[in-house]
Amino acid sequence: MYNSISISLGEMVLKGKNRGQFEKKLTNQINKVIKKKGLSLYRDRGKIFIDTENDIDELIKDIKNIFGIVYVTPCFKTGREFEEISQSVIRLMEWKRENGDIKTFKILSKRADKSYPFKSMDLNRDLGGVVLKHFGDLKVDVHNPDVTINVDLRSQCYLYTEKYKGTGGLPLGTNGEGLVLLSGGIDSPVAAYMMARRGVKLNCVTFHAYPFTSERANDKVRTLTERLAVFCGQINLYYVNMLDIYTEIRKHCPEDQTTIIARRFMMRIGEKIANDREFDFLITGESLGQVASQTAKSLGVIDSSVNLPILRPLIGMDKTEIIEISRNIGTYEDSILPYEDCCSVFSPKHPQTKPRKDRIELSEEKIDIWALIDDAINKMEIEKIQ
């Protein structure tokens, strides 16, 4: 029945001068998906359309994942003459009735093209009349109809009855580039997704302590990155071995400071990777109060180790909310696999919850911080994840 889909852009429409750039990025991303299928897109007054009669469900599924899209709608495209619209409305209604029990309806017309000679109200009434005449048993119900036939008048006329929610957000690459500190846990993949949804291009760094942590821990992070790449395109994944760093920390610093000092190392390494590649910020899955290293005092001490902004999109969220998103984006099942990362292997029994910056810095003086960091970065491995 359907011969086109329409794509609504939502928030982007409001972005004034940036709009052109946003639309360009978004159409590039849509094109990447549809060119493989031999399809093309066109614009008609603020919406994007793709004409096709094949595999519409499949196409909608692929398009919905692109950030910046608010709705995707299967449409029946037809000419603008009243007679033609009437015939098409009848065909659409016949088809809907073959597929479901429909007793009541309403017509909802909108003119994106205001020069169209009929007013929306008149169209609603006249097309409603046509339907009533053709289907003797149907009734109009403007409040709670079994089906609403939307009539969208542009340079062509588009009829539709349902729309599917897109991911929303802003197109990828319209808001800088970030480096996600990606552990194998539940939180950081969700944090990555949330920033990507605001248009941030993603890169990821994961810290391991091979051979103390297993190869499977790295495989798990790779799989998580692959899941993210479904939404975020290609992602650079950096693997950094922290074993020497942990060894030095354990040799020279009080045990209860291990976690916080290690976290400051992660931030410094992240910052160095980011600065060398002109990324704009670091991203973590920290959420206030969740564990010892995420108390108010701890976060302050962590922040003071770097100058680059640290984005923490989960900071005010509850674990249950984070898990829900994790399930929705398809990372949950992998995140709960039981391979330990370096934090859990080296975590002290009683980590400090109220670390003091001066004391932490005093402990760090006993370690050759920058030699360790340079060494870790020199040995870093890089993988491009599609």
Ligand code: ATP
């Ligand atoms: P997650 O579920 O993301 O592992 P978490 O609740 O386990 O988070 P922490 O272990 O305190 O919390 O880690 C806080 C944040 O620090 C993580 O969300 C992540 O951004 C970063 N991080 C921790 N460990 C690693 C690691 N091994 N590699 C990369 N980043 C890490």
Ligand code: MG
């Ligand atoms: Mg973790």
